[in-house]
Amino acid sequence: xxxxxxxxxxxxxxxxxxxxxxxxxxxxxxxxxxxxxxxxxxxxxxxxxxxxxxxxxxxxxxxxxxxxxxxxxxxxxxxxxxxxxxxxxxxxxxxxxxxxxxxxxxxxxxxxxxxxxxxxxxxxxxxxxxxxxxxxxxxxxxxxxxxxxxxxxxxxxxxxxxxxxxxxxxxxxxxxxxxxxxxxxxxxxxxxxxxxxxxxxxxxxxxxxxxxx
Numbered sequence: 001x002x003x004x005x006x007x008x009x010x011x012x013x014x015x016x017x018x019x020x021x022x023x024x025x026x027x028x029x030x031x032x033x034x035x036x037x038x039x040x041x042x043x044x045x046x047x048x049x050x051x052x053x054x055x056x057x058x059x060x061x062x063x064x065x066x067x068x069x070x071x072x073x074x075x076x077x078x079x080x081x082x083x084x085x086x087x088x089x090x091x092x093x094x095x096x097x098x099x100x101x102x103x104x105x106x107x108x109x110x111x112x113x114x115x116x117x118x119x120x121x122x123x124x125x126x127x128x129x130x131x132x133x134x135x136x137x138x139x140x141x142x143x144x145x146x147x148x149x150x151x152x153x154x155x156x157x158x159x160x161x162x163x164x165x166x167x168x169x170x171x172x173x174x175x176x177x178x179x180x181x182x183x184x185x186x187x188x189x190x191x192x193x194x195x196x197x198x199x200x201x202x203x204x205x206x207x208x209x210x211x212x213x
Contacts, residue, residue, distance in 0.1 A: 016042055016056055025076045025084060027097050032059065032084055034074060039067045041084070041095065059095060063106040066093035077120040077128040080150045090114030092132070111165055112189065116140065126151055134166070136185055158197055177212075184208040 017036040018024065024033040024044070031044040041059040060067055069089015077083045081103075084095040092109040109115065113136035123129035130145040146162035153161070170180050183191075186205040193200040193212055203210050 019071075022071075022074055025074055027076050027084060028082050028099055030099060032095075032097070034071055038071050039064070041067070041086075059104070060106075063093075066106050066108065073117055075118050075120055077130070079122075079127045085118050085120070087115055087118055092118055112136065123147055136166075137187075139185060141185060161197075164192075179212065180210045181208060183210055186210075 019034040019036055019038045022034045024031045029046075033042055033044065034040075035042050039060070043057045043059050045055050045057070067086065067088055069091065071086050071088045073085075073087040075085040077085065082097045084097055086093045086095075090113075092115045094107045094109060096103060096105055096107070098104070111134060113134045115132055116135055117133040119131045121129045121131075125148040127148050127150060129147055132143050132145070134141050134143055143166060149162065168180060168183060170177070183205045187208060188205065190202045190204050191210060193203055193210065195212065200213050203213060
């Protein structure tokens with residue numbers, strides 16, 4: 001039948017409101033949203049065939065600390081796993097969300113600095129690409145998380161493992177070297193050093209230069 005103002009019927013499904021300025025995030029067959037006041041992530045699912053309607057569940061009930069900081073952004077990703085990303089208090093809480101497998105759990109990305117934003121794209125490989133804006137000291141940087149780490153790990157490709165926090169790589173097959181330059185963003189910071197995949201210990205970056213031990 002034709003939908004008209006007279007025939008339209010809107011029935012309230014729940015009492016939980018959403019935080020102003022944040023769109024709900026569709027993930028798999030459900031919807032996740034930031035509840036009013038900004039401390040809870042609610043899951044909205046379809047009700048039973050018998051009773052209809054919608055059901056909600058608090059995804060932060062056992063992890064209230066993940067939204068302790070002010071949530072400023074919500075994003076989603078699909079590969080290698082469905083996930084919800086928050087930017088909250090300089091961290092990125094990540095909710096792995098594979099509801100059909102009963103896999104739902106939180107983790108946190110923490111860095112030497114403050115995460116300001118995150119964006120996900122489908123990417124050109126097997127996994128989503130993740131870009132983040134990070135404030136380190138007085139400067140902000142756009143950083144890119146190394147892609148396809150699941151494939152690298154499955155292949156035991158030790159040379160290309162990149163489970164590191166903001167790294168710089170130097171490859172020179174023609175000569176030896178003892179310094180890495182262009183590290184101004186790390187000035188005054190102790191950084192770990194690796195040579196041919198082997199840890200070499202901590203060094204302090206001075207004037208944008210790290211001297212290898």
